[in-house]
Amino acid sequence: MKKLINAAETAVDDALAGMAAAHPSLRVRDRVVYRASGPRAGKVGLVSGGGSGHEPLHAGFVGYGMLDAACPGEVFTSPVPDQIIEATAAVDGGAGVLHIVKNYTGDVLNFEMAAELCEDVEVASVLVDDDVAVQDSLYTAGRRGTGATLFVEKIAGALAEEGAPLAGVAAVAAAVDERSRSFGVALTSCTTPAAGKPTFDLPEGEVELGIGIHGEPGRTRVALASARELAGVAMDAIHRDLPLEGDLLVLLNGMGGTPLMELYVAFGEVESYIRGKGARVARSLVGNYVTSLDMQGFSVTICRLDDTLTRLWDAPVETPGLRWGR
């Protein structure tokens, strides 16, 4: 498998150096990506992080209206507590810091260890677990955090920018997670730089349903079908879990290797599915935002909006990955 890298071992650091070079609004130090402008007194700080390979998540969402810092780990590997502790201390403007954690065993363990050690900063945490392909039961590690992470970072980030207290920012973050659901479909596996070959074999003509964002196999494998049918499978799974009604925020997310044209084909199907259920796409986002390296495929994330969430979604944002209204 061809990779545009210098060496597998340096790929993450090389990418961060390039990101810093491309975006003067960011500052990278010791594997933490910060806003170059530094913390703002009285504003709640937002720190997220997770394995690399999901770009632009999370580092691409550092900036006005979203995160204050992101802690990238190795490819598909959570960051270590040291990074999180550093980031938390550095972004605290005196109003406390919210940790936005995707629900994976490694992310949860490392953020928990870090939060315990952040003695001088008030820390709250929100766990993102929106993926309906995993049943939340005693027999799993719980639902994965996927596309809703972007919604949580954007909406909580907007409220923090307004000067809301830590408890309020944490509450809106939890509300967004509660009102959001996702489902993913892979057309191909992905190739990590370290392994150099696809994580799983997916024959021509087959797709994986219910995938996460780490190239892990999904729940079932079926024959390739039309965009309409695949979008239907994803939306059925979401609708079964959280009935589609009212105004929806919809992310049609590419897994990294699917052309935007195809993502728009899928979005069209998702939109007509939603209309067919009597609900409405009030806000939407189509593109590669929460990716899985070079995987082909898509995920759909929906969030049931209310007036507050809509206002916060529309609020200005200025990050390398998301930018409007400013």
Place this chain on the structure above:
Amino acid sequence: MEHLDITLDTAFFVAWFEDVARTVRLHRDRLIELDAAIGDADHGANLDRGLSEVRAALAGWPPTSPIQVLVSAGTTLIRRVGGASGPLYGSLFRSMGKALEPPVTLAGFAAAFDAGVVAVERLGKAAPGDKTMVDALVPAARALALAVRDGVAAPEAFALAGRAAEDGARATVPLQARKGRASYLGGRSVGHEDPGAASSALIVGSLATVASGLRQVPGDT
């Protein structure tokens, strides 16, 4: 019956980590492949990277007690590896170190190892049968405790523990994962060996390798 007893000194623990680092590097690709089947294909690479750092840390700051070796190795793993395996293996060794009372006899080692395994179970909220590293570590701890009870000498006791861990890892093949990333696969995790259990078996197996080179000194009790 002649009773063989030995003291497990600082050099033994350093040699253990050196052998673990060597063995994991040898099995790096197998661990990656096991993880690719039911996880995300990074276990071998992460552990290899972390253990290289453990080796470098131990070499750069020569520890003077078994406790220091274990606590330093555990801290390095927590601080450097990331993922779930960093905190879990880090806690195993740190908790072991804190439970250790030099001079370290086989009985002392077995008790400390058990404390480490309990820490892993608590942190990972995993029990035997969940298809995790616990499925290799718990049988190893049990084998060590039995060996101590039966007065088995250290090299043989470690060999028994190594076999128990290996059997435990192999026994994860038919299980459906209930913890960790493999649990997302539901029934599709059946038929694959758990990569965490496999690496745990390597870690325990290294004890036997290192102990087989130990000079046995007849003790008097």
